[in-house]
Amino acid sequence: MIFIGERINTGFKDIKAAVANKDADVLKSWAVKQTKAGATYLDVNLGAVSNKPEDLCWMIEQVQAASDLPISIDTNKPSMLKEAVPLCKKPPLINSTTAVDEKMEDMFPIVAEAGASIIGLVMDEEGSPKSADKRVENAGKLLAKAMEFGINPEQLFLDPIVMPLKYMQEQAQEILAAANQFKLFSDPPPHIVCGLSNISNGTTQKKLINRTFAVMLVANGLDAVICDVTDEDLVDALLTAELVMNKQIYADSYIEAFRS
Amino acid sequence: MIFIGERINTGFKDIKAAVANKDADVLKSWAVKQTKAGATYLDVNLGAVSNKPEDLCWMIEQVQAASDLPISIDTNKPSMLKEAVPLCKKPPLINSTTAVDEKMEDMFPIVAEAGASIIGLVMDEEGSPKSADKRVENAGKLLAKAMEFGINPEQLFLDPIVMPLKYMQEQAQEILAAANQFKLFSDPPPHIVCGLSNISNGTTQKKLINRTFAVMLVANGLDAVICDVTDEDLVDALLTAELVMNKQIYADSYIEAFRS
Numbered sequence: 001m002i003f004i005g006e007r008i009n010t011g012f013k014d015i016k017a018a019v020a021n022k023d024a025d026v027l028k029s030w031a032v033k034q035t036k037a038g039a040t041y042l043d044v045n046l047g048a049v050s051n052k053p054e055d056l057c058w059m060i061e062q063v064q065a066a067s068d069l070p071i072s073i074d075t076n077k078p079s080m081l082k083e084a085v086p087l088c089k090k091p092p093l094i095n096s097t098t099a100v101d102e103k104m105e106d107m108f109p110i111v112a113e114a115g116a117s118i119i120g121l122v123m124d125e126e127g128s129p130k131s132a133d134k135r136v137e138n139a140g141k142l143l144a145k146a147m148e149f150g151i152n153p154e155q156l157f158l159d160p161i162v163m164p165l166k167y168m169q170e171q172a173q174e175i176l177a178a179a180n181q182f183k184l185f186s187d188p189p190p191h192i193v194c195g196l197s198n199i200s201n202g203t204t205q206k207k208l209i210n211r212t213f214a215v216m217l218v219a220n221g222l223d224a225v226i227c228d229v230t231d232e233d234l235v236d237a238l239l240t241a242e243l244v245m246n247k248q249i250y251a252d253s254y255i256e257a258f259r260s
Numbered sequence: 261m262i263f264i265g266e267r268i269n270t271g272f273k274d275i276k277a278a279v280a281n282k283d284a285d286v287l288k289s290w291a292v293k294q295t296k297a298g299a300t301y302l303d304v305n306l307g308a309v310s311n312k313p314e315d316l317c318w319m320i321e322q323v324q325a326a327s328d329l330p331i332s333i334d335t336n337k338p339s340m341l342k343e344a345v346p347l348c349k350k351p352p353l354i355n356s357t358t359a360v361d362e363k364m365e366d367m368f369p370i371v372a373e374a375g376a377s378i379i380g381l382v383m384d385e386e387g388s389p390k391s392a393d394k395r396v397e398n399a400g401k402l403l404a405k406a407m408e409f410g411i412n413p414e415q416l417f418l419d420p421i422v423m424p425l426k427y428m429q430e431q432a433q434e435i436l437a438a439a440n441q442f443k444l445f446s447d448p449p450p451h452i453v454c455g456l457s458n459i460s461n462g463t464t465q466k467k468l469i470n471r472t473f474a475v476m477l478v479a480n481g482l483d484a485v486i487c488d489v490t491d492e493d494l495v496d497a498l499l500t501a502e503l504v505m506n507k508q509i510y511a512d513s514y515i516e517a518f519r520s
């Protein structure tokens with residue numbers, strides 16, 4: 001499982017304040033905490049707090065000073081990426097593009113040049129799809145266009161777009177069905193990722209709903225997740241789901257081994 | 261979700277002793293505890309402790325004195341069933357038959373006459389199948405033969421036969437794939453059930469593995485489970501999995517509502 005630590009995001013108050021005050025310690029502390037928890041990438045999101053590339057670059061530099069993990073650069077602005085990507089010590093994951101031609105044509109050359117990876121949201125000009133079929137159609141567009149730019153399937157992380165269970169309950173099954181199709185696109189297949197916390201928006205049982213849906217997605221091919229990697233119950237559930245899918249060999253100490 | 265409470269089984273030491281000593285209180289206490297926890301059926305298993313139908317009948321009577329729930333009669337012996345079925349105040353679930361012709365021809369008339377339901381293990385003369393395909397083939401035999409006897413798909417609970425993850429790790433995916441096919445057999449489909457605890461035999465993380473696998477099975481059509489219904493984390497995970505599958509409408513109080 002590829003764990004993308006979601007926490008260094010100005011959507012969280014402490015990160016927003018830290019960026020405003022250039023308080024590096026807050027970012028470093030979350031970088032260390034998520035690294036210790038088992039993250040594979042650390043997502044860095046400047047959000048709407050600033051539109052200056054140097055603020056995003058400052059965030060990335062603080063994170064890289066505290067952790068050796070590669071960065072997931074959470075912006076869809078080419079102007080930001082042109083500054084941020086060259087700073088990355090390891091090939092980053094770019095978060096994200098949509099299946100809109102113009103957007104892909106902006107983003108994919110940056111990915112190809114840097115040997116980076118990219119998250120492809122299966123939305124198009126019409127917005128977020130409601131059906132599994134439309135998700136699969138947009139995923140196909142993403143994969144085909146990526147390959148035109150010399151990007152391998154393994155560099156593409158398809159995101160079926162998770163919708164809140166509370167408000168769009170019928171969507172969960174469409175998402176599961178879409179993920180199940182994504183893994184048939186190529187061999188090796190593209191990665192399948194999601195922004196997990198959307199599923200539990202507005203609910204009273206956020207962590208339970210997050211981990212239950214995540215486990216179901218693993219049964220349908222999910223191999224990467226943007227999530228709270230410090231949620232041990234979630235991580236344990238995902239490690240166990242990967243055992244069930246025979247992606248990791250069972251050992252009595254499988255959880256301790258991950259933590260150490 | 262149909263929860264079949266597994267606890268009144270002489271495989272547990274307290275039940276074995278209670279049956280030997282005709283100590284009704286132990287059975288009644290487990291009947292009440294599982295009923296309160298949300299069981300749909302109470303499984304009653306005399307096991308190898310005795311081959312006397314009157315001992316099984318005594319167990320059923322104690323359980324029915326303490327709970328209004330229907331009984332899951334856990335025996336594949338027609339001689340036992342002929343005594344036990346008429347005692348049941350509500351149509352029982354018979355646990356179980358295999359897909360062996362002789363066995364089905366013994367069991368299905370009893371089911372049909374009593375308006376009961378039955379668990380069909382997808383094993384045949386050759387034993388437990390290793391592949392999803394063989395499981396589906398045996399499930400088809402069970403369904404076809406049941407219908408010959410006038411038993412509806414809704415009275416048949418197909419069990420894909422769960423194997424221990426620790427020793428046969430590759431089997432879990434075959435089981436998931438088989439369940440996924442079972443639900444396509446008919447409309448309405450047969451139920452899909454499993455004896456859950458087998459999955460975690462010999463492991464260090466029994467409850468975590470049980471609930472993770474159960475959630476993945478729900479994503480593949482499972483709607484019934486023989487399990488420890490007093491394991492609240494398991495029940496919560498299954499209730500949540502049914503929300504994701506849109507089988508229950510989301511409400512903020514969905515867990516409390518089940519418990520009350």
